[in-house]
Amino acid sequence: MTDLPQRFALTGTTAVVTGASRGLGVTICDVLSAAGADIVAVARDNALLSETRTIVESHDRRCLTIAADLHDPTAIQHVAECIRDAVGNATILVNNAGMSIPKSLIEQSIEEWDAILNLNLRAPWLMARALAPGMIAQGGGKIVNISSMASGVALTDHGAYVASKAGLNGLTKVMTAEWARHNIQANAICPTVVWTPMGERVWGAGNKLQLFLEKVPAGRVATPEEVADLVLYLASPASGMVNGQEIFVDGGYTAL
Structure with missing residues (x-):
């Protein structure tokens, strides 16, 4: 008989989740730890990370919190070193950290463009590059990149964001091409607007939503x-x- 609960259980795994101090990242930590995973929660705000730790520990799972700004490549290297020192090799990487600064292509500054691309695209690459060797050594792993429905459709005032998420989808495919033979599955989730503090900030004004x-x-x-x-x-x-x-969670938007 099929052991359905066991197929969805994460007991004995360690999941690294970026952007883990608020919104979707907190919920991901909650769900994965409820399924049995120990969590490495990465975000900039150490105080908010302590709240994530409380949620994870309520499921009797361990939670290592690492405060880091993933715009900075040296900070990502520090995160990887902390993970190796504290837990060894990660089993799961969820690249969730992201940002958006809605402006038209003409109004967007170079500094804003670089900030968005660095966090939404470069940081997932650097995180995966740092953790994949450990996954390969242990015989496999899972990489889940939180992309966006905007990766596949034009969205005005979101040029840098759309570019970053389209790039993330392409990066996911190359991860698969290079690492599938090592039993690493890399996939991208492409949600529509998710009602988190970030979603409310971007979409909550006027009748935009x-x-x-x-x-x-x-x-x-x-x-x-x-x-x-x-x-x-x-x-x-x-x-x-x-x-x-690329799995779209968009209420049917891209089906039209």
């Missing part, structure tokens, strides 16, 4: 849990043959 929802067949935004549950699937043994995919 309502105009967007008129184009969404489901007529609503996504919840953090709906995305985190997909992270769980992609991080679990159940998804062993799912690799290099």
Whole structure:
């Protein structure tokens, strides 16, 4: 008989989650630890990370918190060293940290463009580059990149964000091409607007959200849990043959 719970269990694994101090990142840590994973929570705000630790420990799982600004490549190297020293090799990497500064292509500054690309695209590459050798040495691992529905559609006032997430999808495919033979599955989740503090900041002004929802067949935004549950699937043994995919969680937007 199929052991369904075991196929989705993460007991004995260690999941590294970036952007783990607020919004979707907290929910991902909650869901993965509830499934049995120990968590390495990475974010800039050490005080907020302590709240994430409390959630993880409520599931009787261990939580290592690392305060780091992933815009800085040297900080990412420090994160990798802390992980190796404290827990050894990571089993799961969830590249969730991201940012958006909505402006038109003409109004966006070079500094803003670089900041968005550095966090949304360069940091996932550097995190994966640092942790993949350990996954290879232990016989496999899971990489889940939190991309966006905007990776596949034009979204005005989000040029840098769209470029970064389209690049992240391409990076995910190259991770698959290079690492699938080592039993590493890399996939990208592409959500629509997720109602987190970041989602509310970007979409909460005026009637911007309502105009967007008129184009969404489901007529609503996504919840953090709906995305985190997909992270769980992609991080679990159940998804062993799912690799290099862009999975849209968009209420049907891209089906039209």
